[in-house]
Amino acid sequence: MGETVGSRIRADLVIIRHVTDTGPRPVDPIDRAHLTGTSRPSPPIYRYAPGGGLEPLVQRYWIPVWSVEEPQRQSTLQHPACLVVVSNTYARFYGVVRGLSSVTLEGTGWAVGTMLTPAAGSLLLDGPVTPVTDTYVDLDAVPALDAPTLVARVRAAMEPDPTDPGAHGVAIAEVERQLAPLLPLDPQGLLVNDVVTWLRDHPEVSRVGEVAEAFATSERTLQRLVLQRVGMTPKWLVQRRRLHDAVERLKAGTTSLAAMAAELGYADQAHFTQDFRTVTGMTPGRYLDDQPR
Numbered sequence: 001m002g003e004t005v006g007s008r009i010r011a012d013l014v015i016i017r018h019v020t021d022t023g024p025r026p027v028d029p030i031d032r033a034h035l036t037g038t039s040r041p042s043p044p045i046y047r048y049a050p051g052g053g054l055e056p057l058v059q060r061y062w063i064p065v066w067s068v069e070e071p072q073r074q075s076t077l078q079h080p081a082c083l084v085v086v087s088n089t090y091a092r093f094y095g096v097v098r099g100l101s102s103v104t105l106e107g108t109g110w111a112v113g114t115m116l117t118p119a120a121g122s123l124l125l126d127g128p129v130t131p132v133t134d135t136y137v138d139l140d141a142v143p144a145l146d147a148p149t150l151v152a153r154v155r156a157a158m159e160p161d162p163t164d165p166g167a168h169g170v171a172i173a174e175v176e177r178q179l180a181p182l183l184p185l186d187p188q189g190l191l192v193n194d195v196v197t198w199l200r201d202h203p204e205v206s207r208v209g210e211v212a213e214a215f216a217t218s219e220r221t222l223q224r225l226v227l228q229r230v231g232m233t234p235k236w237l238v239q240r241r242r243l244h245d246a247v248e249r250l251k252a253g254t255t256s257l258a259a260m261a262a263e264l265g266y267a268d269q270a271h272f273t274q275d276f277r278t279v280t281g282m283t284p285g286r287y288l289d290d291q292p293r
Helices: 120-125 147-158 165-182 187-201 208-214 219-230 234-252 257-263 269-280 284-289
Strands: 014-019 045-049 058-076 083-087 091-094 101-116 136-138
Touching: 045 165, 058 165, 083 147, 091 147, 101 120, 101 147, 101 165, 120 165, 120 187, 120 219, 147 165, 187 208, 187 219, 187 234, 208 219, 208 234, 219 234, 234 257, 234 269, 234 284, 257 269, 257 284, 269 284
Parallel strands: none
Antiparallel strands: 014 045, 045 058, 058 101, 083 091, 083 101, 091 136
């Protein structure tokens, strides 16, 4: 690799935020997906922005490091994007999960996660992402990656000290080296990235027709695009954005549930409760009560 593992942090590696279980935990866009609370704490997570012009393919990197005496379940409402994860025990490519995505942490470990953009998953698979929706495959099954080299280099970087930002830089550099040949992004990839970003930035939008109109396309064309690149429907994108908005508001805890339901565009609190419980398995009130104060 041409450098000592963990010797330095790459100059353009931008730390988004290092989260620990202590101190203030301001809500940020990442927290919108992670269902944490006093009964379900998060391990320390290091998060980094992509570099080297990889923004069209990568949204962020996240590196959890854990040491737990008892198994600890982590649950998320996955963003509309596939994931590449190399850990000390496995290496996988994850499709988008339509419901609640969960992983159980045991013992001592770490993972180097890459949250791709909506466009990138199909480029790595060289085809639609629908075969991996709600599931995962080993990295060896991903055509665009040299999985053995990627896994070996990431593990060589991380194993001496998984908390070392220099090691993180080396591991991420190998991920970016392998992703770089996928650039430049194709027009449909650029479009699906724009659609998901626009929807995130327009919380007032509640109908698929509004999304199609904003991009001067038909609902049928939008359906085909999102299904091929994300593995879900445009309606799912709207519902997932609304749930992310709900998690953000529940973590902030600044409004009543009735007011929250109205802000999120629900007909009433009962519909909000049903929607949230169907996906997460708990009511908004129960999740709100579990937030640190």
